[in-house]
Amino acid sequence: AIVEDRESRKSSSNANNSSNSLPGFTDYVIAAAARALKLHPIVNSQVTAEGIALLPEIHVSMAVALPEGLIVPVIKNTTSLDLASLASETKRLSGAAREGKLGLAELEGGTFSVSTLGMFGVDGFTPVINPPNTAILGVGRLRDDVVVSKKGKVSTVKRMTLSLTWDHRVFDGAPAAEFCKSIVDLLADPSALNK
Numbered sequence: 649a650i651v652e653d654r655e656s657r658k659s660s661s662n663a664n665n666s667s668n669s670l671p672g673f674t675d676y677v678i679a680a681a682a683r684a685l686k687l688h689p690i691v692n693s694q695v696t697a698e699g700i701a702l703l704p705e706i707h708v709s710m711a712v713a714l715p716e717g718l719i720v721p722v723i724k725n726t727t728s729l730d731l732a733s734l735a736s737e738t739k740r741l742s743g744a745a746r747e748g749k750l751g752l753a754e755l756e757g758g759t760f761s762v763s764t765l766g767m768f769g770v771d772g773f774t775p776v777i778n779p780p781n782t783a784i785l786g787v788g789r790l791r792d793d794v795v796v797s798k799k800g801k802v803s804t805v806k807r808m809t810l811s812l813t814w815d816h817r818v819f820d821g822a823p824a825a826e827f828c829k830s831i832v833d834l835l836a837d838p839s840a841l842n843k
């Protein structure tokens with residue numbers, strides 16, 4: 649669904665000579681993860697000296713690889729952004745990171761992280777949690793997979809592997825699976841990512 653939605657946005661943008669930012673596939677995943685965090689607040693949490701803190705705001709961090717190492721800028725109030733605004737913000741933060749122009753405020757306050765290795769041809773990986781957060785989502789490449797229907801028809805589908813790493817001190821496999829299912833459901837209905 650996100651492939652079709654992105655193509656539709658691309659066609660519309662070209663037809664209107666629009667300068668709106670075209671969301672990348674990672675933007676869709678970030679938007680879906682942010683909205684899933686609202687549905688599963690235990691995932692939007694941190695481990696503190698006092699115990700587990702459920703965080704009232706959702707600020708998704710995104711990993712950006714630099715020659716000197718990884719940096720993780722924060723998309724503030726992620727759920728308040730529609731896809732076009734989110735795409736603009738991820739592009740701005742990535743550019744500022746690569747130019748060494750991020751301010752301290754743009755690196756603080758993340759409540760959940762997304763790390764993408766798809767651009768390196770990686771299908772799936774196990775991302776490492778960015779403390780004190782309790783979870784991180786890894787995003788693999790978008791790929792064509794061959795599928796065979798129950799009637800024996802062969803076709804291809806677009807697939808992307810998402811890998812969630814979480815702190816088992818805070819929540820177990822069932823809540824993690826429910827969170828992942830919400831992300832998948834949201835990606836299947838891209839119109840929900842603009843609400």
